[in-house]
Amino acid sequence: MNQATLHQLMTKRSKKYVDASHEAFGLRLATNISLISSLYFSLYPEKEKASYFPKLLDKMEQLFFKRPEELKELDLKRAKVGNWYQSEQLAGMQLYVDRFNKDIKGLDEKLPYFEELGINFLHLMPITTRPAGENDGGYAVNSYHKIDARYGTRKEFLAFTKKARSKNMILMLDFVVNHTSDEFEWAKKAIAGEEKYQNYYYTYPGRQIPDAFEKTLPEIFPATAPGSFTYNKSMERWVMTCFNSYQWDLNYTNPEVFIAMLENLLNLANMGVDVVRFDALAFLWKKIGTISQNLPEAHQLVSLFRMCLQVIAPGVILLAEAIVAPRNIIKYFGEGLLEGNECEVAYNASLMALLWNSIATKKTSLLYKSLLETPSKPQDGTWINYIRCHDDIGLGYDDDFIRDLGLSPREHRKFLLDYYCGGLDWSPAKGLLFMYNPKNGDGRITGSAASLLGLEKALEQKDKNSITEAVAKILMLHGIILSYGGIPLIYAGDEIGMLNDYTFLENEDHKDDSRWVNRPKQDWEAVNKLASKKNHASSIFNGLKKMIQLRKKLPVFADVSPPIIHPSSNPHIFVFERTNGKDRVWVISNFDENTQFLHVSWLFTIGIHPENNLKDGITGKKLKLERNLLQLSAYEHLWIMAG
Template sequence: MNQASLHRLLMANAKKKDPKILFDQRLATNLTLIQQLYFSLYPEETNLDNFQKLLSLLPVLFKERPEHLKLQDISRIEEGNWYQSEKIVGMQLYVEHFNKDLKGLREKIPYFKELGVNFLHLMPITTRPKGESDGGYAVNDYLKVDPKYGTKEDLLELTAEFRKQGIYLMLDFVVNHTSNEFSWAKKAIRGDKKYQGYYYTFEDYTIPAEFEKTLPEVFPETSPGSFTYIPEMGRWVMTVFNSYQWDLNYTNPDVFLEMLTNLVKLSDQGVDVVRFDALAFLWKKMGTISQNLPEAHTLIALFRMCLQVVAPGVILLAEAIVAPMDIIKYFGVDQKEGNECEIAYNASLMALLWNSVATKKTTLLYKSLLHVPDKPKDCTWINYIRCHDDIGLGYENHLIQELGWSPDMHRKFLLDYYCQHLDWSPATGLMFMYNPKTGDGRITGSAASLLGLEKGLALNDKSLIEASISKIIMLHGITLAFGGIPLIYAGDEIGTLNDYSYQKDPAKKEDNRWVNRPMQDWETIAKLDDIQSPPSKIFHTLKRLIAIRKNEPVFADHNNLSLCHTGNDHILVFERKLASGEGLLVLSNFDQNPQVIETSWIKKLGYFAQGDPVDLVTENKVSINSGLLEIAPYQLIWLKKS
């Protein structure tokens, strides 16, 4: 049993739901685990005083938490795993790209309600350096709202309105690094030894040179290497991502205490989900790639156990875009199972869907998904086809080889397919951070442009336009039906194309990820009554699919998904099933041609034994008695007993 389940059980037996009494109960329940985690990172013989500081800090942080959020914490514990509900549908957006600022965002709540979105991930809204800031992920302050978005009061008014409207909010916690303008970094530059110890800083290049032997480059084109020399400080500092992003030194226990305080105070602003950014990089060790280390998992669990004591209604999302077998570990394994992050990005599914679009086959998709262990029952995924970032090709080499393919050549094919190196490809994407030394690269571009809509419109090719619309709907339909929270990137719901305006902005032109970070097109949205336009077809279909999802309890995530094999390599089929035995089949055709599957196995599913089922997508009955079922190109089917 994970700690959250234990808290729920204990609270159910509590005679009085007093927040302070329940806090004391949670602290007592988590204390042994917190102690074990803490001393495994910071040896007991030299850190007893620091551990006492942590124990003294937790009651202070709880006392400062607003009363209405303490009461919400209690209701969340009673509610259980609310984040696994079929009624949650999310959207990710840049506030300034969506509607100017926080007040402008609040004005658009009716738009979210119309589409059916009730979970929002706002990209960083805190202060950041002028010019390059890695999209806001170079943090000047964890709690101050950047003036271009408004004020802290605007944020608090927004979160209060979200609570009234039943909208969950996710904000980023850039846990791995700060900007070089952060107060700690400024003090370090001025020679303050305490704050130099908050980062990895070195007098000469000897130790950095040893680190560099095994550290992979994150941004080899724009920020090669992982260390930057700071002349004013006379020291080298670790900068794994960009030269203006300084990596925090979590081997220093004071850093953990400071960051825990920032985490809780961020939560106190009305945040429901905290996105732990770049958490795979949290612990650095010479001689390793300093990613996914056991100490990083211990540190995450320590953050989680402490947050759970103070603010148990707030949960963590793992932003770990790593290999499939590594992603699953951020839910916690062994003693930490279910005690790290409640949610993780299903980056493997995302990358595999793009692979299936390019190859028109689902073989690697099936093989990879079957290779990943089941997640803990109290955790869930965020399923998405596109986010603000690039698309990486993080497939397992040995699985590619088992299909008879060369991993290097296969990745080259995918880059060529999506990045306009093949004349016949419908995709209009761009290459991101290509490393000629390794052949590695990533893909940028809006979902619609990567799926052919941009090219179809440019050529006025009606068949290509319709095919791209079908692909957009199919991929989103899969994420809506797969176990977890579906997350739509703002603009994808109306088929927004690549935005090339970033090339004229000095602060953005070197980062082509901005091509898939467009301004929300409110002029197009105002014309959605034109039901024949591509944006209207996409929007209204997704709106209907979202409504269907929210009305079908089978879509709640209870580890109730099973892959089904049809013998047709172009088809993906998976089943969602209730404990009662009722179920639903999701079928998708990744080929440009109609495909046929044999249906006798469908009839053997108990809930399809009598009569013909209905496709919830089209509302038409589907005959499975003929023995064969034809699935149109890029068709999505949600099959349920009629």
């Protein structure tokens, strides 16, 4: 579409803007329409699909007028602040509402708990309607904005989001953008024979096209959902189901699907959601002859969502749930002309996986190599830094980096699976295998942070030294994500060292999915004893609380400049620096069970001069050296700063 035609479309709309918020919408649309049109027509160049572009603009306008006034005001405030999501004031928690405290009302009751710990960013796992029985933990959606009755009502959720806003608490919810459940309204119409809705998904009467796709499509869940297509007897068609048989992949080559999903996205945002987690966005565009992951069209599609959202609700941002290789993660912030125009936030899955590698090997070589040789994120983007989440731990390391260290990628991954999943008697970790594929040796790891870091085994053995070490590991890893640069996200239960929950084996819907081992119900009995009982739970909770409080006092932790990585002279120690040009903080962690040392001459090279009244900010103790050596005990973690 040429510029003259775009100007005509804009002229027709500009007459409708009657107040400040509407004028701001018109200005945003005028600013972004060239990029929006470029993205749209790069995805939909066909003549018959081009006719949907004016419909897209009409839909954007309708969605803006539907946005609540209170949220429009918040949009304008955030637009003035700019990059509010990079603040050092943010500290998050991810949780299942029902497993945390029953329902939305129960969550509301626990707001003081979040405030005590310092949490002001909540990622609520899916709370919308889903099929009974198997539903992938809510990621098989029956609706994008109807609250499932088990959690409460829409009215209760809207009241909760309003209360959260009054406390300056940020809310993040999932938008399952790649697929719906087979009970979704579109799927039901497709099954009933409506061709329009059959075209909302990848459906085929025969196996020719599915077979062509499956030549290159990798299996996501090879143990429980082999293949990528499911036959629907009622419809007499094969349906693409890359994840589970009850999750139907949406066909974004159809522009009607994009427009309809944009409406679903805004309906979710209009409920008071500040950050939208784009689930499985790497899979959005499918193409025969490829693995249909991380394709250029997928990036263009995500950017089109982002730019439309930027016009309608600029106070809402997108998180890329792309658990992919390090070089591919960076791409979801946008590259080239799309840099800064894709997702504002991405999971730092690479850092997470690398930290677990360093725990198992007690070495930091792969951690350093990966961080130093992977491109930096754009200046306006930020990370979600985390240790554990509801999902598994994938071993998505760069094979070339592993080879450069003189290791076999396959053998190294086997070692990690053995270390964390019961294959080595001497390992303190207690985890489970997830989706192990004997054909290629690939597998993933499940388990709570505490159990993977040795606390479960230490408590079983009543070994006080091992308990102390496990607590130190838990605090060290959390200290790294709290200081590295981005939004730290703690998984609910990790703040009190909750262990694996093996009761999932007794549940017919969960027993074949070992991820449920790290989805325990919150132990409120342990929480209630935090103030009166000194144990591992209170040590972890109070240690995290102290670091969160300190983080919020240090502007240097705002994510306005990247961490400076300092390859250590000691292979067991990880060192990075945070600076804003005025203040400096050095974060130092010992990944070994033995005391380790750094020589003063090396400390000088990175700017640490002990005579300059330096201290560890976490303990408040003055930095001291013995015989020109900085000593770090087992799993010790320091934030070195001016005294």
